[in-house]
Amino acid sequence: MNVKFSIYFHNYYGNDQQWLSYFSSQFSGAYNLFYNCVSGSYSRLSQAANFSNGLNGYSIDKAINLVVKQSLNKGKDIGGKLILMDAYLKLGIKSDYILLLHDKHSPYHNQNEQWQKELFRIAQKEYRQTILDLFEKDSQVGIVAAQKAIRNEADNDQNRDAYIDTEFIQTLKKDYSINPPGLQYVAGTMFWVRASIFEDFFSMYSPLSIRAQLEEGNVLDDEPTITHAWERLLSWLVTSKGYKIKGI
């Protein structure tokens, strides 16, 4: 079976050629690669080679449908992924699955490298068939993510109630009709999702309108933010439709 998929990749730190090589090494055949660059990132600006200056000189696999976008740092990777979702819908692209990724780097995280490695498991080719099997064998599987990234907000030590029963989160849930049965979500916003769920939701609620509400800059999650609320809501909009989250 020919599975159609799209990758949404948000890039803050640059190294575009290395990322292209990474995708070429992990994915084969035809797929859509939606690639958002942060234009005001110091890391990107200090690199001579940059997607923003054009694609000349980059080796891009001809089978890839590459869609490049550029934005300011608003809503971190969530904001970037919303721009890519908007482009996906506007270009009328259809997929079976969407893979959400970004160049995860958490300098404030004690286990930064280990965390990054865990999250990127889902992009590795050796897990591809396992992931597709999870989706295909159970039509109620909506998200597949790295097992260690799947968390339950009830077990979150920080900001204990911020994303559970505060007015802040309840208003967001109400505005977007998101009523998840539990508080399970994928931390780090890197996961495979059944495309139709996102297509339906974001056709109803404009991704750019959501992005407009997110905070600017490299916001941290030591305080409740709308950006981090959407880190949860992107999973909850799936589980609220009765779908499950599976880990690998």
Place this chain on the structure above:
Amino acid sequence: MLFPVCYIVPLNLCQQSSLPLVSGTYAIEVDHSDEASLLSAYQQISKLPIQQSFCLFIRPTNELSKRQADDIIAFFFFPNYFKAGQKPLLLSENNGALKDSSFGEMMLQQAKEHGYHQQELKFINTNTNPANTICKTSNGFAISQTVRRLLQDSSSFTEMLYIKADRVEDILNAQSILNQEEQVFKEQNPRLYGFMVKNKELTASVERFEHMVEAAGQELQSQAAHMKVLRSSSQATHLQHYYNNEYEVLPSWYKQFGHVLKVVLGKRSFRSLFNDNVKKYKQ
């Protein structure tokens, strides 16, 4: 070209044929009040080569909804959307009265919501322009005259020259006139031309460095915030090491048995062994 050139072209030029690559910007006329038409414009423009810069040329209406503003802003996210520094340029034909209407306000407000605090919303009048920087491609003489004036007048060095074009041939013809005029100027004023080229390069460098300084400032702020978090969690690092040494090294069958034991001892809920949606720990 020594000064920026902008070709105002109808959208159907993008649809019918591939626009030639020009050393300048295309201002593509779109009808933002028609959602389907704007969507079609988005799809057509996405086929432009990434190295060809463009911006939108719109005819403002008195009212603009947030959704319509967002649909226009969606174009700003194209990497080849023309931005002076970080300011996206939005051109609009106008008689002047709309400058203060809710259209401009809504556009600026929504652009800010997307991080563009300094959007450049430029209202120009393609019929009468006091600065005479708008030409029609059908009038080659006017283009030559305007180019000569721009080249002679150092104060208009950064001023944009707008050329209205309805056909691909007109664009090529205008480019040829621009190149010819610049060549003549170069031959007649070699030293001045050299200085102008250098000036252009240096101005671009200054802009690039200003952008980098701003980005570096933001980076420093982020790093300070990261350090604060790391300092505040030094105990967490210690705890993580303890956890790794005392628990993580154990075999997984032992750890799994431990979870069952936790249930037996009442430390963990029984249902959480089988259902990820229930609360795991009582405390």
